[in-house]
Amino acid sequence: MITVNAMGDACPLPVVKTLNAIKGLRGPECVETLVDNPTAVENLRRLAQSRGCSFSSEKRGEAEYRVLLGVSAEAELPAEEAPACYIPPAKKRVVVAVTADHMGEGDPKLGRTLLKGFLFALGQLEELPAVILFYNGGAALSCEGSESLEDLKALEGRGVEILTCGTCLNFYGLSEKLRVGGVTNMYSIVETLAGADLVLRP
Amino acid sequence: MRERKPRLFFSFAATAAAMEAERLCREAGLPGRLVPVPRQITAGCGLAWMTEPAEGERVRAFLTERGAAYQDCVLLDF
Numbered sequence: 001m002i003t004v005n006a007m008g009d010a011c012p013l014p015v016v017k018t019l020n021a022i023k024g025l026r027g028p029e030c031v032e033t034l035v036d037n038p039t040a041v042e043n044l045r046r047l048a049q050s051r052g053c054s055f056s057s058e059k060r061g062e063a064e065y066r067v068l069l070g071v072s073a074e075a076e077l078p079a080e081e082a083p084a085c086y087i088p089p090a091k092k093r094v095v096v097a098v099t100a101d102h103m104g105e106g107d108p109k110l111g112r113t114l115l116k117g118f119l120f121a122l123g124q125l126e127e128l129p130a131v132i133l134f135y136n137g138g139a140a141l142s143c144e145g146s147e148s149l150e151d152l153k154a155l156e157g158r159g160v161e162i163l164t165c166g167t168c169l170n171f172y173g174l175s176e177k178l179r180v181g182g183v184t185n186m187y188s189i190v191e192t193l194a195g196a197d198l199v200l201r202p
Numbered sequence: 203m204r205e206r207k208p209r210l211f212f213s214f215a216a217t218a219a220a221m222e223a224e225r226l227c228r229e230a231g232l233p234g235r236l237v238p239v240p241r242q243i244t245a246g247c248g249l250a251w252m253t254e255p256a257e258g259e260r261v262r263a264f265l266t267e268r269g270a271a272y273q274d275c276v277l278l279d280f
Contacts, residue, residue, distance in 0.1 A: 109221070110217065110221070113217075113221055113224075113236065113249070116236070117236070117237060117238040117248075117249065118238075120235075120237050120238065121237075121238050123204065124204070158204070
């Protein structure tokens with residue numbers, strides 16, 4: 001087995017070094033590459049796929065991964081090409097727009113129960129939304145008396161921006177009753193919605 | 203990543219029954235809350251009363267006494 005130490009190497013060096021090691025092989029053998037980030041592991045996985053090599057990886061520490069490429073006799077020999085550097089896709093910016101105190105049309109009591117469930121379930125997402133906007137009837141959800149306050153505070157604590165329309169708070173007499181997040185205006189609401197990759201409207 | 207811990211879920215055969223159970227539990231000050239039923243549980247309607255495992259007996263007795271028949275009671279890491 002050949003060991004390639006690519007700890008601390010920036011992309012595409014781990015792939016380049018591994019390719020060079022494969023090139024030097026005289027027959028079927030294992031190449032072990034040590035890297036310090038999961039992107040390098042994924043790049044090596046793609047390298048293995050493209051060359052018909054077997055692949056396995058193990059996380060050995062906070063920033064330490066061991067990747068094993070099994071190079072068989074049938075494995076395609078590397079061509080002289082510059083390996084592409086993989087850049088993980090940027091996180092999607094999700095904005096949730098809560099426009100009423102209920103979810104969907106129909107029975108209002110059921111709608112309020114559904115919205116409460118929706119805001120609870122948001123907190124179970126692996127990738128949380130960037131912002132939750134509350135406007136018109138939705139403004140009541142971030143104010144005193146809302147049964148979703150604890151859920152919203154927990155979301156805010158995990159980095160989700162909670163914003164409620166100031167015009168709406170004023171209209172409903174709730175300006176003094178906001179209990180989570182900040183107050184926003186229509187320009188910010190428009191910018192936030194326009195800047196989103198995805199808007200969820202329960 | 204949020205922390206998962208064991209929680210008890212009481213599911214119901216109908217949405218209206220779950221909402222009624224919520225009303226009763228809250229009036230009586232029982233700990234817990236109504237939540238969408240986790241995917242791991244497949245019973246009846248989509249709402250369940252979620253509470254701490256230690257409160258299970260109290261909630262179970264209360265729901266039975268008040269005629270709020272739950273369909274299932276499941277312990278789950280959630």
